[in-house]
């Protein structure tokens with residue numbers, strides 16, 4: 001039980017990597033609050049994970065709603081030890097033909113909201129606390145169509161280091177998990193339909209040394225390490241979970 005007596009908040013905990021992490025945290029003894037916009041998937045997570053899960057409907061791009069969600073979780077648990085700022089969206093933003101609204105939505109969800117989630121949570125985090133940000137290998141890849149997403153995730157990486165400096169005096173750690181292609185519902189929007197999805201997965205597999213996409217559980221295990229006292233001297237670091245993609249020649 002690596003998270004016995006710990007409490008956690010996971011934004012975007014009703015799907016994909018966030019949900020896999022909520023499951024693992026609860027298995028390891030934590031009480032977990034998740035946020036998301038979709039009531040149906042929040043309710044499904046609650047039905048599956050039971051009394052140690054608090055499901056809060058909140059849009060991370062609404063800063064006041066985020067503050068309320070963090071306060072609700074801290075009040076329900078009496079303290080907050082772990083924050084996984086995970087909620088994020090993809091978004092196809094090629095240089096030619098991207099509307100301002102889409103570009104700003106991607107940056108607001110993936111970067112601005114991460115900052116304000118941590119700001120809201122920092123007021124409640126106990127000494128020894130752990131903040132984990134969800135980055136992406138796109139922070140440094142030059143994949144076509146990813147301008148806003150890459151910028152948002154590179155911003156997360158830069159921000160994590162500053163936050164680690166600022167929160168070190170309170171013995172709060174801030175680290176980033178950097179997933180590569182991971183099989184979650186986010187891909188349903190990038191490549192809708194079984195055929196397009198299979199073609200995309202096959203193409204990705206040719207680029208990845210381990211020749212496959214990862215699973216959400218494989219990212220969750222790294223988040224667990226960063227959340228737990230096993231990583232008590234890991235600060236301002238990033239751990240890449242990409243099957244070797246970014247290290248490939």
Ligand code: NDP
Nearest residue numbers: 012015016017036037038059060087088136181182184186
């Ligand atoms: P999913 O689409 O499965 O999950 C995204 C989560 O974010 C959902 O729970 C969604 O909930 C939540 N979310 C999105 N927008 C908002 C919002 N405005 N307010 C609150 N919650 C929101 O995708 P993943 O699990 O793959 O993505 C999780 C994170 O992992 C993201 O930050 C993504 O960028 C990152 N990542 C994923 C990779 C992959 O290949 N899967 C690779 C690298 C990074 P709801 O819709 O209910 O709001």
